[in-house]
Amino acid sequence: MRVLAIESSCDETAVAIFDGGRDRLLAHRVHSQTDVHADYGGVVPELAARDHMRRLPGLTRTTLADAGLDLDAIDAVAYTAGPGLAGALMTGAAFAKGLAASRGLPALGVNHLEGHILAPLLGEDPPSFPFLALLVSGGHSQLIEVREVGDYRLLGESIDDAIGEAFDKSAKLMGLGYPGGAALSRLAEQGDPGAVAFTRPMVNRPGLDLSFSGLKTAVANAIAAGCAFEDVAASFERTVIDTLEIKLKRALEQTGLNRLVVAGGVAANRPLRRRLAGMMDERGGVVHFPAIELCTDNAAMIALAGYRRLVAGERDPAPGFRVRARWPLAELRVPGCPAAAAVS
Known part of the structure; x- marks a missing residue:
């Protein structure tokens, strides 16, 4: 399964492609919004959402080109559904869900914190x-x-x-x-x-x-x-x-x-x-x-976390999506397990 992932939780716009069959990251790109927010001394949520909107189409095309693929080679789409800035999350989620719907692909919202925790699994010496x-x-x-x-x-x-x-x-x-x-x-x-x-x-x-x-x-x-x-x-x-x-x-x-x-x-x-x-x-x-480039917000970690859950059969309901400004890790469950098995 090849998963294209979108990350837009705050002030980085990112796209990545993970190939589960080969267990490797094929390509990833990150655009930082530092210049957008620098004059304000912090992230301005409305400006963040607008910049995600501007960057995502071109960044997606570039990432696909880096991987030597087109959209026909993608099997599923993952995106950050929380936690993060609500407007920024909605921009990325809407783009991801629209892309998936246009190709008839499954989509799944991923927890940003789970992505960070799993990021070292993309390294040459992954933790057990x-x-x-x-x-x-x-x-x-x-x-x-x-x-x-x-x-x-x-x-x-x-x-x-x-x-x-x-x-x-x-x-x-x-x-x-x-x-x-x-x-x-x-x-x-x-x-x-x-x-x-x-x-x-x-x-x-x-x-x-x-x-x-x-x-x-x-x-x-x-x-x-x-x-x-x-x-x-x-x-x-x-x-x-x-x-x-x-x-x-x-x-x-x-x-x-x-x-x-x-x-x-x-x-x-x-x-x-x-x-x-x-x-x-x-x-x-x-x-x-994680590799230095995968410490800050990135879509590679979202692609990996999404892949782990997608292969276990998890899918977003269609149509529509839900983003969450707050989404504690304790509310997640083991992929493939029923909701009753959720951990505390």
């Missing part, structure tokens, strides 16, 4: 189940026990700002522009990570929940006190990584797992990758990351 997943992005920070596709147990999450959001907001305080997470990490390379004594949030409390809004406030205070931006950036980044390492060790001990998957946009952070690789090596375990 079960594993602990750390999902860290601009909108989500979650620790999840993954038993198999569709079988997820939420262990902890941010009670306020997501990690990527804290990176971007801290970068904005330093005038690094939008999105600023990557720029903050580059600046951190020039600073002293021990220069500013930030408190590692919630590490002395039981449980696995996270919190980063207070750390963002501490960054503002350090800047107001005249600390050098590069030192603030380096200290902030190390504090985030320290916090994640402490919480992950606790989660690994709690679950008894020794395989870790780190996914989402912040998984591209190289100091985080180095630290967690060292942590798992010390434990005799293994950590898996």
Whole structure:
């Protein structure tokens, strides 16, 4: 089965084609809307939806050409149905459903978070189940026990700002522009990570929940006190990584797992990758990351997640579609299992 997938949950427009018979990604393209939103310091939902509308037809044609295919070679269409910005999701869903209907193909809405979790399966050394997943992005920070596709147990999450959001907001305080997470990490390379004594949030409390809004406030205070931006950036980044390492060790001990998957946009952070690789090596375990290009929002992960569910017989009802701005992983079920088998 060849699946063409559409991703439009926020400010990346993406198209990909996955060939399940060959178990490989044939092509994928991502268009970033950074220039569209940069002047506003954040994503403007209406502008995001309009740009998806403009980009999807041409991006789909280009992706098909990259794969050396035409639409007659596609067997099904998958698309991101949530979570995300409602207008952006509706644009992608309408395009995907229209494309599928025009060719008489099955279509399926996919959970964006499930896509991120499964993204490392597209790598040369895919993880085996079960594993602990750390999902860290601009909108989500979650620790999840993954038993198999569709079988997820939420262990902890941010009670306020997501990690990527804290990176971007801290970068904005330093005038690094939008999105600023990557720029903050580059600046951190020039600073002293021990220069500013930030408190590692919630590490002395039981449980696995996270919190980063207070750390963002501490960054503002350090800047107001005249600390050098590069030192603030380096200290902030190390504090985030320290916090994640402490919480992950606790989660690994709690679950008894020794395989870790780190996914989402912040998984591209190289100091985080180095630290967690060292942590798992010390434990005799293994950590898996998506390829750098598959950490941020992309359609390759949606194609893979869609394929797994489509081959199990899942289909959207026709006609119509449903998108969900909020769609917790706990509401998903194992592909091919009846609704009564949904996990808690």
